[in-house]
Amino acid sequence: MMSPVRAVLFDLDGTLVDSAPDLAGAGNEMRAARGLEPLPYERFRPLVGTGARGMVGVALGVQPEHADFIALRDEFLARYEARMTFGTGVFPAVEGILEALEGRGLPWGIVTNKAQRFTTPLVKALGLDRRAATVVSGDTTPHSKPHPAPLLEAARQLNLLPETCLYVGDDLRDVQAGRSAGMRTVAVSWGYLGTGEPIDAWGADHIINVPDELLKLPGMT
Incomplete structure (x- = not known):
């Protein structure tokens, strides 16, 4: 028998909330400021997980090694900060999962690579700050994912062993x-996923296609 899960930790963008509309919007604002036509939303969405680097790359074709990248990145972040709650919301089906976890008395939290500058106001605007048992941002610890430090910090704040967290x-x-931290891992197919290896090559303990499947995983029942 697999030991019971004592807490569920979620990535933020693409897992818990759909922030792609505002991230893409900031990218298209940069294009508009330069007299360029907007790009289709579908061009931005897969690369949302790469943050400003990916969004500037899609919007203007500028990569981090370019001399102008830092200035463009900072412009993108400022534009995003000004509009980051316009179209962003919790995935509707995920909201049901949060309610179910709360109904079971099972704590849940957020571990994201998003800087606290953006995480704190976004989580508050969505009303998640009053519900999440822990929120760890990309700059809460000296390292961001894929380093295990943020996940280990979340487990520490919850006073739980990492192996009891999902x-x-x-x-x-x-x-x-998650694997480096000794946690059980779940990959979700409704997220942004990137353009690299397919989800079934990531080595997750479980892959789920709809949020309800989370409640049926071993250790959750």
Whole structure:
């Protein structure tokens, strides 16, 4: 018998909340400021997990090694910060999972690579700050995912052993971080997923296609 899960930790963007509309919107704002036509939303969505680097790359074709990248990254972040709650919300089906976890008395938390500058106001705007048992941002610890430090910090804050936690994410780095931290890992196919290896090559303990499947995993029942 697998030991019971004592807490569920979620990645934020693409797992818990759909932030792609605002991230893509900031990218298209940069294009508009330069007299360029907007790009289809579908061009931005797969790369949301790569943050400003990916969004600037899609919007303007500028990569980190370019001399102008830092200035463009900072412009993107400022534009995103100004609009990050316009179209972002908790995935509707995920909201039901949060309610179910709360109904069971099972704590849940957030571990994201998003900087606290963005995480704190976004989580508050969505009303998640009053519900999450822990929120660990990309700069809470000296390392971000795929390093295990953020996940280990979340377990420490919850006063739980890492192996009793389940980590749920939509990126290879989530699975790598979870495995390195000794947690059980779940990859979700409704997320942004990136453009690298397919989800079934990430090595997650479980892959789920709809949020309800989370409640049926070993250790959750």
